[in-house]
Amino acid sequence: MRILLVEDTHDVGEAIARRFEATGHAVDWETNGRDAAEIIDFTEYALIILDVMLPGMDGFEILKRIRKSGNAVPVLVLTARSEIDDRVGALDLGADDYLVKPFDFRELEARARVLMRRHTGGEATNLIKCGDIAVDRGTRSVHVGKREVQLKRRELTLLEVLVARPGRVFSKDELLDQIFGFDEAANANAIELYIGRLRKKLEGAKAHIVTVRGLGYQLVPGDAP
Amino acid sequence: MRPEALQHGPSLFGRLARRISFVLFIGAALLVSAAWYYAETAANKAYDRLLVGAALQMAESLSVEDGILTARLPTSAFELLGLADRDRIFYRVIDTHGQTLTGYDDLKTPTPLERAQDPLSVEEGVYKGEPVRIAHATRILADPAVSGRAYVIVAQTNEARLALTRELTLRATILVFIMSLLAFAGAMLAIRYALQPVEQLGTEVRGRDPHDLTPVTVDVPRELDPFVSSINHFMGRLNERVDLLQRFIADAAHQIRTPLTALTAQIDLLGTGKLDKAGRQHFNRVKERTSELSRLTNQLLSHAMVIHRADSVQLEPISLVDVARRAYRVAIPVTVDPDIVISFEAPDDRPFVLGDAVSLREAIVNVIDNALRHGTDQRLEVRVRASGTQAFVEVEDDGPGIPPESWEKATQRFATSKSHEGSSGLGFAIAQEVANAHGGTLGFRARDEKGFTVVLTLPLYKGEVK
Numbered sequence: 001m002r003i004l005l006v007e008d009t010h011d012v013g014e015a016i017a018r019r020f021e022a023t024g025h026a027v028d029w030e031t032n033g034r035d036a037a038e039i040i041d042f043t044e045y046a047l048i049i050l051d052v053m054l055p056g057m058d059g060f061e062i063l064k065r066i067r068k069s070g071n072a073v074p075v076l077v078l079t080a081r082s083e084i085d086d087r088v089g090a091l092d093l094g095a096d097d098y099l100v101k102p103f104d105f106r107e108l109e110a111r112a113r114v115l116m117r118r119h120t121g122g123e124a125t126n127l128i129k130c131g132d133i134a135v136d137r138g139t140r141s142v143h144v145g146k147r148e149v150q151l152k153r154r155e156l157t158l159l160e161v162l163v164a165r166p167g168r169v170f171s172k173d174e175l176l177d178q179i180f181g182f183d184e185a186a187n188a189n190a191i192e193l194y195i196g197r198l199r200k201k202l203e204g205a206k207a208h209i210v211t212v213r214g215l216g217y218q219l220v221p222g223d224a225p
Numbered sequence: 226m227r228p229e230a231l232q233h234g235p236s237l238f239g240r241l242a243r244r245i246s247f248v249l250f251i252g253a254a255l256l257v258s259a260a261w262y263y264a265e266t267a268a269n270k271a272y273d274r275l276l277v278g279a280a281l282q283m284a285e286s287l288s289v290e291d292g293i294l295t296a297r298l299p300t301s302a303f304e305l306l307g308l309a310d311r312d313r314i315f316y317r318v319i320d321t322h323g324q325t326l327t328g329y330d331d332l333k334t335p336t337p338l339e340r341a342q343d344p345l346s347v348e349e350g351v352y353k354g355e356p357v358r359i360a361h362a363t364r365i366l367a368d369p370a371v372s373g374r375a376y377v378i379v380a381q382t383n384e385a386r387l388a389l390t391r392e393l394t395l396r397a398t399i400l401v402f403i404m405s406l407l408a409f410a411g412a413m414l415a416i417r418y419a420l421q422p423v424e425q426l427g428t429e430v431r432g433r434d435p436h437d438l439t440p441v442t443v444d445v446p447r448e449l450d451p452f453v454s455s456i457n458h459f460m461g462r463l464n465e466r467v468d469l470l471q472r473f474i475a476d477a478a479h480q481i482r483t484p485l486t487a488l489t490a491q492i493d494l495l496g497t498g499k500l501d502k503a504g505r506q507h508f509n510r511v512k513e514r515t516s517e518l519s520r521l522t523n524q525l526l527s528h529a530m531v532i533h534r535a536d537s538v539q540l541e542p543i544s545l546v547d548v549a550r551r552a553y554r555v556a557i558p559v560t561v562d563p564d565i566v567i568s569f570e571a572p573d574d575r576p577f578v579l580g581d582a583v584s585l586r587e588a589i590v591n592v593i594d595n596a597l598r599h600g601t602d603q604r605l606e607v608r609v610r611a612s613g614t615q616a617f618v619e620v621e622d623d624g625p626g627i628p629p630e631s632w633e634k635a636t637q638r639f640a641t642s643k644s645h646e647g648s649s650g651l652g653f654a655i656a657q658e659v660a661n662a663h664g665g666t667l668g669f670r671a672r673d674e675k676g677f678t679v680v681l682t683l684p685l686y687k688g689e690v691k
Contacts, residue, residue, distance in 0.1 A: 009483055015490035053479060080486065082478035082526045089583070091551070102486040102519040105493040110559035147606075148550075150557060150567035200603075201566045 001046035001116055005029045006036040006062070007078065008054050012101075016049065019109055033057030037065055045073055046116050049108075052079040052090070060093055067094035074115040078103070114140070114153070130166040131207030131221030135159060144205040151201060154179055158194050159202075162209065162219040171216035237423070238416055245412045253405045260397030261390070268389035272309060273347045273358065276381055279305045280362035281345070283316065283377040292370030294320045296327050309385030315352055316380070321366060321373030332378050334361050352380050422446050430456065434539060438464035467537060474533065478526045485522060489515055524651040527591070528638075531584050531655055535662035540579045542686045545616050546571040548582050549609045552589035556597065566604045576611035577686040580663050588659035591652040592620045592667075592679050600624030600677060611685055618681040619670075626677025632669050656681060
């Protein structure tokens with residue numbers, strides 16, 4: 001996917017660009033704010049990684065311009081500023097996420113991935129429920145009763161599959177295909193691992209995952225009708 | 226920051242009131258004394274006239290009959306003196322030979338008659354142990370049989386005069402008293418009115434937004450100008466200081482973070498691919514140290530920011546759930562260990578607190594970050610709840626927790642606890658700073674079978690929410 005990186009510190013820009021290129025993304029790297037703002041006007045990106053302190057035009061300015069023009073591209077803001085007197089933060093200006101420098105590059109990559117996925121996979125009906133488990137596919141959040149539980153990407157995908165058809169039994173192979181796709185090599189043990197983690201994280205919920213011997217797994221809403 | 230330590234001198238109003246009443250009192254005392262003096266003089270004059278008149282009438286009535294001096298005292302003279310009805314009257318008529326013709330034999334004028342210059346006189350004297358006014362009149366007789374000087378002495382007790390003096394003085398005193406009272410009330414009103422600008426200035430300065438460091442613009446009398454300009458001068462300097470500090474922290478943040486990010490970028494670019502075992506070990510140490518440095522830098526800046534904001538940012542009603550959720554999103558990395566169960570729980574009613582969202586978020590981020598780094602083994606729970614007049618943000622983990630004896634130390638800067646790996650740095654110090662600035666507390670709940678909990682307690686906001 002195509003990513004625009006706007007960062008004027010050479011080392012940082014290089015490291016970010018290299019990381020994303022290594023995972024198969026195309027990265028356009030701009031060091032000047034004004035140039036970046038112009039490029040955004042006529043190029044479509046899957047993600048914009050935006051530094052705040054920039055020559056030419058301030059990152060917040062660019063962000064405001066993007067949102068003003070009705071562009072919903074995910075924006076991840078990198079900031080070295082202290083919020084000493086910031087009345088409005090990056091999120092208030094329409095950023096989807098932000099990281100304070102210095103950050104962990106793996107964290108940046110992970111957050112970028114979340115943003116890109118959220119953007120491409122936006123579904124109309126967002127909330128699916130089974131018993132007291134609710135999955136919001138828009139915000140990718142999971143609630144067990146009133147408690148919001150943090151799930152990893154694959155755990156969430158697995159839960160989404162199970163929650164979509166409560167009571168139905170999914171075989172391990174079926175789940176493997178749904179969760180990892182055809183490209184990735186994974187074996188049935190991985191499913192067991194994820195089912196295990198999911199059970200642990202959903203502990204306390206009335207709805208629960210039932211192992212059907214020899215067939216696979218199903219999600220049942222629990223004692224409540 | 227609070228003016229509790231201010232020493233209260235006597236109030237300006239009180240001081241002025243005291244001085245003015247002192248002056249008025251002295252004035253009134255002088256006036257009353259003067260009134261007494263004048264009243265006495267006036268009373269004496271009035272009664273002396275009667276006394277002298279009576280003496281003269283009596284002297285006039287002396288006549289020589291058949292060569293003998295006879296006194297046929299006129300009733301009109303006694304009627305005249307009878308006007309002072311409570312007083313007693315004594316008289317004595319002395320013939321040309323100095324013998325008492327009629328009246329009290331022992332009545333004498335204080336100055337012997339032979340030496341009196343004037344034919345008429347009025348003097349103070351004492352008769353029969355009582356203070357009296359004594360008048361005398363002289364009659365010169367030129368009869369061939371009786372010639373020479375004959376005298377009439379009339380004395381009168383002082384009661385009527387005293388009564389008149391008293392009455393006159395009393396009336397004057399009442400007038401003086403009323404006037405003084407009016408003057409005092411007028412002066413107090415005038416002082417109040419004159420001091421009003423001081424009060425107004427006080428109210429204006431007191432009612433100010435704490436971050437409004439613009440000059441005071443209140444119309445004050447000229448006399449207060451130096452005071453106001455001192456306040457404004459001070460505010461100006463404070464403003465400069467605040468700006469300077471703000472700029473310094475902002476600059477420091479940017480100036481330190483940028484190269485630090487570049488450094489982590491370089492480390493990331495370096496990779497471990499080409500390194501041998503020892504090299505990899507060094508590389509990992511560099512990586513660890515760099516992330517430690519990054520964290521510490523962030524905490525120091527965040528600490529400075531939080532302290533600064535506590536003094537300069539106005540608190541407003543904010544939803545604690547929103548702030549806590551944001552903090553939760555920031556503090557939990559996407560790359561967190563997938564085996565850890567992390568959850569966030571919020572109540573249905575959205576508790577509001579009066580606070581600064583940025584500082585509160587920073588505080589909660591630090592508490593969660595601490596739990597994640599030093600506490601959590603398998604489970605981390607963030608809960609927001611409200612009960613009574615308080616709202617709570619609880620961060621519970623299943624780690625070993627901090628033993629109660631180290632709780633106090635844990636909130637100090639750079640405290641190290643034995644049970645935790647490394648230093649908890651400034652995390653709890655930041656959280657406590659923020660809690661205090663919000664009228665709340667940072668506390669701990671001892672480890673139970675579930676886990677160890679850090680509790681941020683804040684007063685619940687009960688007012689209207691926009």
